[in-house]
Amino acid sequence: MVDKKTGLKPKKVVSSKQEVASKKSKAVKKEEVIVELEAVEETAAGVSPTKPLAKAGRRSAKALKKAEELEAKETRKAAKAEVEAAPKKPTPKPRSRMQRAGKKYREVAKLIDKNKTYSLAEALELAVKTSAAAFDATVELHVNLGVDPKMADQNVRDTVTLPAGTGKKLLIAVFTEGEEIAKAKSAGADIAGDTELLAQLDKEEINFDVLITSPNLMARLGKYAKLLGPKGLMPNPKSGTITTDIGRAIKEAKAGRVEYRVDAAGIIHLGIGKVSFGAEKLSQNADAVLTSIRAAKPSSLKDIYIKSAYVTTTMGPSIKVAL
Numbered sequence: 001m002v003d004k005k006t007g008l009k010p011k012k013v014v015s016s017k018q019e020v021a022s023k024k025s026k027a028v029k030k031e032e033v034i035v036e037l038e039a040v041e042e043t044a045a046g047v048s049p050t051k052p053l054a055k056a057g058r059r060s061a062k063a064l065k066k067a068e069e070l071e072a073k074e075t076r077k078a079a080k081a082e083v084e085a086a087p088k089k090p091t092p093k094p095r096s097r098m099q100r101a102g103k104k105y106r107e108v109a110k111l112i113d114k115n116k117t118y119s120l121a122e123a124l125e126l127a128v129k130t131s132a133a134a135f136d137a138t139v140e141l142h143v144n145l146g147v148d149p150k151m152a153d154q155n156v157r158d159t160v161t162l163p164a165g166t167g168k169k170l171l172i173a174v175f176t177e178g179e180e181i182a183k184a185k186s187a188g189a190d191i192a193g194d195t196e197l198l199a200q201l202d203k204e205e206i207n208f209d210v211l212i213t214s215p216n217l218m219a220r221l222g223k224y225a226k227l228l229g230p231k232g233l234m235p236n237p238k239s240g241t242i243t244t245d246i247g248r249a250i251k252e253a254k255a256g257r258v259e260y261r262v263d264a265a266g267i268i269h270l271g272i273g274k275v276s277f278g279a280e281k282l283s284q285n286a287d288a289v290l291t292s293i294r295a296a297k298p299s300s301l302k303d304i305y306i307k308s309a310y311v312t313t314t315m316g317p318s319i320k321v322a323l
Contacts, residue, residue: 104132109317117322120286123311125279130316137314138167138271139282141289144307149262153300156268157261159239160292164281165256167274172253173197173208174246175217175235184212187247188254194220201227208233210253212241232259260289268293275313286311290323 098106108130118126124139131137147154173191174184175198184192191197191208194217200207201224211228213221213235221228221235228234235241239259243249260270272285290309297305312318 102132105315105317108132112317112319114320117320120290120311120321120323121279121283123319123321124282124286126319127282127311127313127316128275128279130319131275131313133313133315136167137275137316139273139275139277140312140314141268141270141272141286142310142312142318143268143290143293144309145262145266145268145293146304146307147262147266147298147301149264149266151300154298155262156293156296156298157238157259158292158296159257159259160288161252162256162258162272162285163288164273164277164285166258166271167277168209170209170253171207172250173211174250175211175213175221176246177217180214180246184246184250187250189246189250206231206233210241211235212243212246212249212253214244214246215242218242256285260293 098109101109111130112126127139145156147156149155171190172188174181174189175194176184176192177194181192181194189212198220204227206227211233215237218235225234237243240249240252240257258270260268262268270289272289273282277285293306306323309321309323310318311321
């Protein structure tokens with residue numbers, strides 16, 4: 001009908017529900033058109049058209065994704081079960097030290113009876129025979145003491161002069177000044193001086209094996225304690241490297257004076273010569289060391305002092321010694 005006043009047809013009144021329903025129907029039609037176009041394109045490409053996904057239910061995108069994840073999980077479980085069910089390879093037993101050792105070591109080790117305790121002379125003779133090194137190896141003496149190194153009075157430490165020497169050529173440095181420099185050099189010091197020696201220490205250059213000084217100059221070496229201490233080169237009155245008789249200290253160091261000290265486990269490790277010395281000279285050095293160790297027994301110790309002792313060479317087997 002036409003409005004008499006305006007001459008126009010009145011507009012249709014549409015409710016909100018009708019608008020929503022209209023929009024939904026349009027969206028559905030649009031989606032159906034897209035699905036049909038995709039199906040046409042797949043057919044043209046020679047691919048079988050896929051079924052349109054449902055908005056909900058088993059054919060929905062969410063349900064299909066969940067089903068794929070579940071299937072992948074089951075596949076992983078099955079693979080893991082197969083691996084666990086497979087027979088495992090037996091773990092090989094760890095090889096003993098003798099099995100890991102070289103051919104030469106195994107050959108010379110046959111000369112030693114591990115269940116036997118040898119006398120010192122026999123042990124040193126065997127040590128010379130069982131040296132497997134291609135060079136002139138050092139013969140070592142290891143003594144296990146029944147002391148507690150944490151206690152100050154049981155921290156066994158001393159110096160001893162080896163009658164046959166150490167077999168090493170030591171470079172002796174003397175920190176001294178004035179006329180004493182010439183005296184130190186004439187006594188056999190390889191390096192002697194004050195400012196030149198300190199200049200080398202400032203550069204952290206250490207060209208010596210033993211450092212000797214007098215008590216009045218020790219304060220000037222204090223700032224080098226962190227450099228010399230860890231290397232065992234810091235002068236010490238117990239080791240005889242702080243003394244007023246510089247000449248005597250040099251001669252003793254050249255003659256074969258060595259210092260020993262128990263480690264944290266209460267064991268003394270000390271080289272007593274070279275294989276080339278022979279059993280007789282090595283026996284002299286070993287007797288001197290053991291005499292010094294016995295004399296250094298702490299008065300507070302009531303238990304067994306020397307528990308065990310072993311002789312060995314560099315890269316060679318150990319020999320138990322009866323003391």
